[in-house]
Amino acid sequence: MNSTKEEFLEILSNYQGILHKVSIIYFKNASDRVDNFQEIVYQLWKSYPKLQNKNSIGSWIYAVSINTSISRIKIKKISRIEYRETLPDIPDSSDIFEELSKNESLKLLLNAIYELDEIDRSIMLLYLDEKSYDEIAEIIGISKSNVGVRISRAKESIKQNIKN
Amino acid sequence: MGNNELQKIWRSIDLEITQIPKDELELLLTSKARQTVNKFLSIIIIDIIVCAGVLSYVTITTLDRKEDLILLINNLSLGIITIVALLSGLFSWYKLQNNKFDQPLRNWLEVRIRLLSKGLTGRFSKLYLYLIPVLYVLIVLSIHVYFEHKLFLEVLKTEESLIALFVAAPIGIFVSYYGARKIRKYKLSNLEFLKDLYGRVINER
Numbered sequence: 001m002n003s004t005k006e007e008f009l010e011i012l013s014n015y016q017g018i019l020h021k022v023s024i025i026y027f028k029n030a031s032d033r034v035d036n037f038q039e040i041v042y043q044l045w046k047s048y049p050k051l052q053n054k055n056s057i058g059s060w061i062y063a064v065s066i067n068t069s070i071s072r073i074k075i076k077k078i079s080r081i082e083y084r085e086t087l088p089d090i091p092d093s094s095d096i097f098e099e100l101s102k103n104e105s106l107k108l109l110l111n112a113i114y115e116l117d118e119i120d121r122s123i124m125l126l127y128l129d130e131k132s133y134d135e136i137a138e139i140i141g142i143s144k145s146n147v148g149v150r151i152s153r154a155k156e157s158i159k160q161n162i163k164n
Numbered sequence: 165m166g167n168n169e170l171q172k173i174w175r176s177i178d179l180e181i182t183q184i185p186k187d188e189l190e191l192l193l194t195s196k197a198r199q200t201v202n203k204f205l206s207i208i209i210i211d212i213i214v215c216a217g218v219l220s221y222v223t224i225t226t227l228d229r230k231e232d233l234i235l236l237i238n239n240l241s242l243g244i245i246t247i248v249a250l251l252s253g254l255f256s257w258y259k260l261q262n263n264k265f266d267q268p269l270r271n272w273l274e275v276r277i278r279l280l281s282k283g284l285t286g287r288f289s290k291l292y293l294y295l296i297p298v299l300y301v302l303i304v305l306s307i308h309v310y311f312e313h314k315l316f317l318e319v320l321k322t323e324e325s326l327i328a329l330f331v332a333a334p335i336g337i338f339v340s341y342y343g344a345r346k347i348r349k350y351k352l353s354n355l356e357f358l359k360d361l362y363g364r365v366i367n368e369r
Contacts, residue, residue: 005190013186020181041189042196047266060266067265067272070361100180105173119364122269128174141270142365158170 008048012041015061021129022065025113025121026073028096040068062131062139066122073118112161120154127151207257211250218246225310234316235309242302245295256283273362280355284348296344297337304332 012019019040023033044064051060097107113121119140126136136151137144184192222239229235259279265272283289305316308328312319319325 009186009190009193012189013184016184016189017178017181021177024177038192038196041193042200043265045193045197047264050266063268063272064265066269067267070269071265071276103176103180106176106180109170109173117364118361119269128171130171139268140365141268155170 004049008045011057012044015057018058018061018129019065021125022062022069022122024096024110025125026069026118028114030096030099032072033096036069036072039072040065043068058131059135059139062126066139070118070122108162109158112158115161116154116157120150123147123150124154124158127154204261208254211254215246215250219243222306225306229310232309232315235306238302238306238309238316242299242306245299245302249292249295249299270362270365273358273365277355277358277362280351280358284351284355290348293341293344293348296340300336300340301333304329304336 019037020033022040023036027033027036044061047060047064051057053060096110100107100110113124116124123136123140126139131139133144133147133151136147140147142150222243226236226239264275267275308325309316309319312322312325314322320329
């Protein structure tokens with residue numbers, strides 16, 4: 001195995017939690033998550049040679065993971081709309097909630113995250129992963145103040161959903 | 165519920181995640197890369213086969229019927245449209261595949277929207293809607309005239325040919341136009357979704 005690939009796999013191995021978490025917040029279905037995970041790995045590998053700042057590996061992985069997932073959620077969403085015209089109410093085969101253990105608080109939190117829109121989901125994930133407002137602003141490409149506004153609104157919505 | 169409480173709950177997700185060993189990650193990467201290359205190759209091979217098929221047909225029939233100027237013009241237009249359509253199709257697919265994901269979400273959306281908009285809302289965006297039915301008519305005419313073993317204009321003067329053309333052409337034109345429109349609609353909804361996302365990203369509410 002050449003050193004670049006070895007180095008890449010080492011990074012991937014250490015940071016794979018990000019890929020899993022981004023896939024979870026965008027896809028409930030297990031097979032969709034696996035496909036998404038694989039696509040993110042491939043996109044990371046494609047952009048790895050251009051990674052300049054090795055100190056911001058985390059931000060790079062978040063950016064690629066979020067962008068890749070959004071590009072895939074869009075495909076799923078459109079095809080689902082077309083599909084529902086003929087076959088309504090097709091349940092997902094294996095749901096994330098069935099896979100999680102008895103961690104009820106996590107299930108409630110995840111359920112509330114699924115109620116957010118695609119953009120706020122990413123922002124909340126970064127917030128929950130304890131990223132600073134600066135980092136979130138850089139990964140999403142919005143101002144720091146906007147990050148603050150969105151986070152406080154999303155938190156309110158999550159808390160409200162959990163209460164109900 | 166405090167703010168830190170949410171982060172504390174979220175942290176417990178790490179216990180639910182099954183870490184994938186390095187050798188399996190490598191396998192995932194290799195198989196995905198292979199899939200992508202195979203997809204690209206199969207698209208290129210199909211394109212080349214279609215292109216070569218049409219061009220061979222056009223060349224053979226034109227050489228065989230050099231005296232028929234109208235058939236020559238018909239076939240030449242057919243050849244040019246085929247090559248241009250296939251090349252532009254390959255080029256836009258290649259451009260989309262090379263979309264860089266390693267940038268802020270806002271920038272990535274901007275680039276993606278710009279790329280899709282060029283083909284869908286640009287000056288010549290609806291050209292292929294009309295080009296596909298034209299291509300269909302040119303192919304039908306070319307095949308029909310060639311196998312009738314008569315000159316282009318003579319064929320068009322026979323009653324059977326005219327009836328066949330009047331029946332087959334509108335059906336074919338309708339089907340090909342409908343198909344092209346359906347694809348365009350799908351791509352437009354894709355673009356609308358991205359624009360909606362972008363609107364939500366830049367919205368400083």
